[in-house]
Amino acid sequence: MPHTIVIFGASGDLTSRKLVPALYELKRKGRLPDQTRIVGFSRTKFSNEAWRENLAETTARFVGEDFSRATWEEFAPSIFYHAGDIDRPESFRSLAPYLDELEGERGATRVYYLATAPRFYEPAVAQLGEAAMVEESLHPRRLVIEKPFGTDLKTAQELNRKVHEVFHESQVYRIDHYLGKETVQNVLVLRFANGIFEPIWNRNYVDHVQITAAEEVTIGHRAGYYETVGVLRDMFQNHLLQLMCLTAMEAPARFEADAIRDEKVKVLRSVRRLGREDVFTDSVRGQYRKYRDEPNVAPDSETATFGAVKLQIDNWRWQGVPFYLRSGKAMSCRTTQIVIQFRQAPHMLFDVGPRAPYEANRLVLQVQPAEGIQLHFHTKVPDAGMKLRLTDLSFQFAEKFGGGMPDSYQRLLLDVMQGDASLFSRSDEVELAWSIIDPIQQGWERPGWPPLALYEAGGWGPPAAEEWMCKQHRQWFDACPVLK
Numbered sequence: 001m002p003h004t005i006v007i008f009g010a011s012g013d014l015t016s017r018k019l020v021p022a023l024y025e026l027k028r029k030g031r032l033p034d035q036t037r038i039v040g041f042s043r044t045k046f047s048n049e050a051w052r053e054n055l056a057e058t059t060a061r062f063v064g065e066d067f068s069r070a071t072w073e074e075f076a077p078s079i080f081y082h083a084g085d086i087d088r089p090e091s092f093r094s095l096a097p098y099l100d101e102l103e104g105e106r107g108a109t110r111v112y113y114l115a116t117a118p119r120f121y122e123p124a125v126a127q128l129g130e131a132a133m134v135e136e137s138l139h140p141r142r143l144v145i146e147k148p149f150g151t152d153l154k155t156a157q158e159l160n161r162k163v164h165e166v167f168h169e170s171q172v173y174r175i176d177h178y179l180g181k182e183t184v185q186n187v188l189v190l191r192f193a194n195g196i197f198e199p200i201w202n203r204n205y206v207d208h209v210q211i212t213a214a215e216e217v218t219i220g221h222r223a224g225y226y227e228t229v230g231v232l233r234d235m236f237q238n239h240l241l242q243l244m245c246l247t248a249m250e251a252p253a254r255f256e257a258d259a260i261r262d263e264k265v266k267v268l269r270s271v272r273r274l275g276r277e278d279v280f281t282d283s284v285r286g287q288y289r290k291y292r293d294e295p296n297v298a299p300d301s302e303t304a305t306f307g308a309v310k311l312q313i314d315n316w317r318w319q320g321v322p323f324y325l326r327s328g329k330a331m332s333c334r335t336t337q338i339v340i341q342f343r344q345a346p347h348m349l350f351d352v353g354p355r356a357p358y359e360a361n362r363l364v365l366q367v368q369p370a371e372g373i374q375l376h377f378h379t380k381v382p383d384a385g386m387k388l389r390l391t392d393l394s395f396q397f398a399e400k401f402g403g404g405m406p407d408s409y410q411r412l413l414l415d416v417m418q419g420d421a422s423l424f425s426r427s428d429e430v431e432l433a434w435s436i437i438d439p440i441q442q443g444w445e446r447p448g449w450p451p452l453a454l455y456e457a458g459g460w461g462p463p464a465a466e467e468w469m470c471k472q473h474r475q476w477f478d479a480c481p482v483l484k
């Protein structure tokens with residue numbers, strides 16, 4: 001079956017940086033379904049040829065050494081452009097026959113991809129409905145929506161309501177690009193394709209879990225967006241909560257979209273919402289010191305660029321096991337990792353001495369970079385009496401399988417074309433995620449609650465975050481991944 005991917009917001013950054021390079025890569029690898037057409041839609045006027053030429057240049061830049069002009073020449077004829085304005089019904093009235101004509105009698109599965117600024121989501125959906133472009137009696141019609149999906153629970157509910165006026169939930173694909181990462185999917189494989197982890201994956205053996213998404217980059221020129229969101233909305237509501245769900249969920253009955261999403265939803269429902277006082281004790285917010293000097297940042301901005309939050313999952317598996325979620329910009333390195341920190345051995349036979357605190361086992365899932373898994377355990381240092389050292393068994397994807405990791409968008413775009421929503425967020429999932437984040441965000445918006453802790457760029461966030469963990473007799477696993 002042919003496919004047409006209509007990209008709204010075609011002249012934007014996401015299209016040139018992610019979407020078209022991903023489609024090009026699928027073509028290069030021979031995975032793009034035959035007869036896939038890409039139609040760009042935005043206000044800027046381009047001829048097909050001019051748009052193709054622009055994309056050739058940007059795709060070459062973003063794909064790097066895998067770009068080949070010959071493959072591009074094969075790919076380019078499937079790219080088209082139709083200028084239009086999301087706010088104008090006549091643009092959709094001309095888009096509909098344009099697509100029909102391109103597709104011919106055979107028709108095609110259509111994917112409407114909203115790569116626009118979020119304020120256009122609702123009008124674009126409404127216009128698609130008005131122009132009768134979502135009817136599925138002959139061929140599937142799907143809608144892809146980028147993050148951010150709303151800015152809080154209320155706006156997310158409202159957006160879901162508007163989307164559902166036009167599309168059935170089964171037609172809707174809400175992107176969280178973290179779910180397209182190979183290592184994020186591998187969390188499910190590690191847990192549910194191996195028998196040895198399940199018996200210890202619970203409150204009896206796990207002391208706590210740390211999920212960190214640290215970034216070395218600063219805000220740069222993104223203040224226009226970042227000042228309105230901050231770290232909680234930018235990283236916690238979506239990416240970090242998704243990682244938490246995959247770590248904490250029960251095994252789904254089947255590997256299919258709704259079975260997986262049902263289990264994630266159960267986790268989100270079980271998360272204890274933070275009350276007014278809890279926000280003070282169970283979260284830390286920070287801002288890197290030079291943030292207020294960045295272009296377009298208010299000189300008295302209180303926007304958090306670092307956050308650490310302690311969440312409790314009230315169910316039989318996780319009762320009493322805190323999940324520490326942490327993310328920040330301007331940190332010491334780029335690393336996303338899930339650390340399963342096991343309990344101490346019940347009785348220590350060996351005298352490790354006062355200077356070497358006994359560290360318990362941990363399993364580290366390196367999401368990126370240096371994608372892999374390490375299991376940390378004690379060994380005897382040879383020829384040194386009974387001296388112990390924490391060592392690790394380490395697996396790295398690059399070593400084992402060679403090659404780099406594909407960009408998430410390749411997998412996600414292919415899944416949309418194939419109608420597999422497993423790696424996309426369902427409406428209830430997005431709303432539940434907001435219902436966890438909203439009370440924290442509201443707490444943080446009250447001046448000084450908890451205090452905004454400043455931190456130097458290039459470290460692991462504010463010292464207050466270290467102290468906070470220390471008070472709970474725990475410590476962050478701060479390690480930059482070693483690329484072999």
Ligand code: BG6
Nearest residue numbers: 147177213215234235239336368
């Ligand atoms: C995006 C956030 O969703 O994720 C960015 O808006 C962040 O602020 C990015 O930098 C991180 O994604 P990745 O794939 O580089 O970890």
